[in-house]
Amino acid sequence: MSTLAAFRRVASRASRSAGQWATPVSTETRSPLLMKFQPFSSKAVPPVISQQRAQSTVTVEEEDAVESSEDLAELANKLDQTHLDESHMDNNTGSEVQDFTSNKEKSGTPSPWAVFDAWGAGEGISEPLSDDEEAFLSKESVMIPTTEEERALLPDESDILQTYDKLLKRKSSVHFGYPYNLMYNHEELYEFMKYSINNLGDPYITSNYGVHSRQFECSVVDFFAKLWNMKPDSYWGYVTTCGTEGNLHGILLARECHPDGILYSSKETHYSIFKAARYYRMDAKSIPTLPMGEIDYDALASEISKNLDRPVIINVNIGTTVKGAVDNLDRILRILKMLDVPRERYHIHCDGALFAMMMPFVDWAPIISFEKPIDSIAVSGHKMLGCPMPCGIALSRKEHVKKVEQRIDYLNSVDTTIMGSRNGQAALFLWYSLRKKGIAGIKRDVVHCMETARYLRQKLTDAGFSCRVNDLSATVVLERPMDDKLVKRWQLACEEDIAHVVVMPNVTRDKINKFIEELVECKDTFGRMQPLRSDSPLSKLADSAWGGSAMTPVGNFTSDASQH
Numbered sequence: 001m002s003t004l005a006a007f008r009r010v011a012s013r014a015s016r017s018a019g020q021w022a023t024p025v026s027t028e029t030r031s032p033l034l035m036k037f038q039p040f041s042s043k044a045v046p047p048v049i050s051q052q053r054a055q056s057t058v059t060v061e062e063e064d065a066v067e068s069s070e071d072l073a074e075l076a077n078k079l080d081q082t083h084l085d086e087s088h089m090d091n092n093t094g095s096e097v098q099d100f101t102s103n104k105e106k107s108g109t110p111s112p113w114a115v116f117d118a119w120g121a122g123e124g125i126s127e128p129l130s131d132d133e134e135a136f137l138s139k140e141s142v143m144i145p146t147t148e149e150e151r152a153l154l155p156d157e158s159d160i161l162q163t164y165d166k167l168l169k170r171k172s173s174v175h176f177g178y179p180y181n182l183m184y185n186h187e188e189l190y191e192f193m194k195y196s197i198n199n200l201g202d203p204y205i206t207s208n209y210g211v212h213s214r215q216f217e218c219s220v221v222d223f224f225a226k227l228w229n230m231k232p233d234s235y236w237g238y239v240t241t242c243g244t245e246g247n248l249h250g251i252l253l254a255r256e257c258h259p260d261g262i263l264y265s266s267k268e269t270h271y272s273i274f275k276a277a278r279y280y281r282m283d284a285k286s287i288p289t290l291p292m293g294e295i296d297y298d299a300l301a302s303e304i305s306k307n308l309d310r311p312v313i314i315n316v317n318i319g320t321t322v323k324g325a326v327d328n329l330d331r332i333l334r335i336l337k338m339l340d341v342p343r344e345r346y347h348i349h350c351d352g353a354l355f356a357m358m359m360p361f362v363d364w365a366p367i368i369s370f371e372k373p374i375d376s377i378a379v380s381g382h383k384m385l386g387c388p389m390p391c392g393i394a395l396s397r398k399e400h401v402k403k404v405e406q407r408i409d410y411l412n413s414v415d416t417t418i419m420g421s422r423n424g425q426a427a428l429f430l431w432y433s434l435r436k437k438g439i440a441g442i443k444r445d446v447v448h449c450m451e452t453a454r455y456l457r458q459k460l461t462d463a464g465f466s467c468r469v470n471d472l473s474a475t476v477v478l479e480r481p482m483d484d485k486l487v488k489r490w491q492l493a494c495e496e497d498i499a500h501v502v503v504m505p506n507v508t509r510d511k512i513n514k515f516i517e518e519l520v521e522c523k524d525t526f527g528r529m530q531p532l533r534s535d536s537p538l539s540k541l542a543d544s545a546w547g548g549s550a551m552t553p554v555g556n557f558t559s560d561a562s563q564h
Helices: 003-016 070-079 131-135 148-152 157-173 187-194 214-227 243-257 271-279 297-306 329-338 382-386 424-462 484-489 509-526
Strands: 235-240 262-266 283-287 312-317 346-351 376-380 392-397 406-408 413-415 467-469 475-479 493-495 498-502
Touching: 131 157, 187 424, 214 235, 214 392, 214 424, 235 243, 235 424, 243 271, 243 312, 243 346, 243 376, 243 392, 262 271, 262 297, 271 283, 283 297, 297 329, 312 329, 329 346, 376 382, 382 424, 424 467, 424 475, 424 509, 484 509
Parallel strands: 262 283, 262 312, 312 346, 346 376
Antiparallel strands: 235 392, 376 392, 406 413, 467 475, 475 498, 493 498
16 A cells, blocks of 8 residues: 555544644653673673564565545645555665675775664564554655645654654564674763754864864864873774774875875775775775685785885775674784885784774774784774764874875864764763773673684584684675575675674574574575585685684594503
8 A cells, every 4th residue: 555545544543542643752751771890700600581482474565455535635745656565674785785885806895874863772672563563664754845735744853753753663673684783872972962962073173163073073083192102192083973084094094104105905805995095086905815714814915015116005904894804913913024115114904993992802802903014994984882973983003194184264173084063972972981991891791702712613514504703803704695685684794605693792592593594494494505616616615724614624633541
C-alpha cells in the first residue's frame, strides 16, 4: 500500500488509542546506559550483562495488500508511483553495495557511516520496525512541506522522531561490522547542545569568537601527546571531524615538508590515504600486503630503493580497515636505515584510526612513541572512546605545522587546520569521555574487546567456519555469509568473499551466541562461501602466515621421564 495510506491508517488508530503515537522522544523512556569506572583488574573483567531474546526475525519484503482509501487513492497514486517497491528500512543498503574506489590498485576500503542510539546499545536485540512504522520514515513522510496543504498530509514531527529513535535503537543492537563504541553516556552534556560552540582557527590561538571549547580541546590533545610519549612543547594537534581529516592533515604536512616525495602505503590502507594523494597531486605507491594484512616489507624496500633520489613518505597502519593488521614500524625504520635514507629525507605518518587508541593498553604490545622518528598520527575519537558524533585527533611535531600556518585577520587567529569552523562540541564530548573513563576505564574496555574477539573466533571455529584474528586486533575476519539479509541485519563489513566483525564494548557474548546461531542457520540454508579465486581474501585466510590451525602440527619433544 502507499506510505501515505499507511500513515493515515496508523494515525487514525493512534487517535483512537489516546495518542499512542503522540509521545515525543524523551530520555526518560529510555534505558540509561550505566558507565562504571571502578579500578581495573587484569584478573577480573567486569561481568557481561545477560541478554536474552526470542528467535530472530529477519525482515522479508512482501506486498502490502491493504487498499488505500478512496479519498486518498488519487493523491497516493501520484506520490507513490516511484516508491511502490521501497525497501524495508531495516535493510538500509541496496542489494549491491556501491564501490567508491576509483582505482582498486591504488586504494583501500571504504568505511561507511553507521547509525546508532547509545541507550541500550549493550542490551538485548531490538525487533525491526513494522511496515506501519516504516511508513513514518518514508521519503514522503519526512519531506519538508512548502505549503499548508502539504503539511496537512504529513505526520507530526514528534511521531517521526519517535519512530526514528526506535530504528536507531534497532540498528545499534545488531551493530557488528564497524568500529564504533556505542557504550557511552553523555547526558550531562545535553545542556551544552543549545550553544553554537565553534573552535574556528588554531586551537592554541584564541579568535575573537568567544563561544568555543579550546581549553577542553587542548586538554584532549595533551592527553594523547602524553599517551604517545611526546615531549612538552614539541607537538601540535587538534580535534578533527573524523580519522580521515586527521590523515588528510598528516599527509598535507608530509607533502609540505617534502614537496617531491613519494607516498608509500599498503594496498589494504584506508582509502583516505590515497584520497589525500589525489587531492595533493602526490606520487603514491600501493605496496602489496602479506596474507594477514601487514605491508609486504620486502616489496616496500624494493620500491624505495628504486627511487632513492626522492624523499620517502610512509603511511604506517596501526590497524588496517578490514583485517586490523598493524604494520611493524620498527621494521620499516630498519629498512630506511638499511637503505641509508637520512632522517631529513623521510616522513612517517601513522594512521591509528582505531587501534592506536587500544595498543597502549594491550600488555606487551609494541609501543607507539614519538621518541621514534614519527612525524604525525591520526586517530578516531568516536571509535574506541565512543561519541555521538564522528570526531578524531590529529597530532604532529610542532615544527611541521609552521609550513602550513597562515595569519587570518578575520579570525584574529592563524589557519593551521583542514576545516575553518570546527565542531567545539566534539572536543567537549571527548574531554568528558576521557575524564570519566580514565586510564583504568579505557584499559577495561580494551581487555573486553580483545578477549571477546577471541571468544568469537573460537565460536566460529567450533561451528566450522573459516576465520582469523590478528594478534594485535579485535577484528575477526570470516568467510562472507551467503545470505545478504543476514549481512545487512548484522551490518557486517564485507570485501569480496570475506566479512569481518569489529568487537567493541557493545558487542557481548550473548549477542555473539545469537549471531553464531543465525550464521549456522544461514549455512544450512544457503551453503558456504567458496573462494572467488586462488588469491581472493578468503583464500588468504588459509595461509600459514596467520599461524593457528593452518600451521604444521607442533612436534612433541618431551622426554620420557621413566628412561632417566
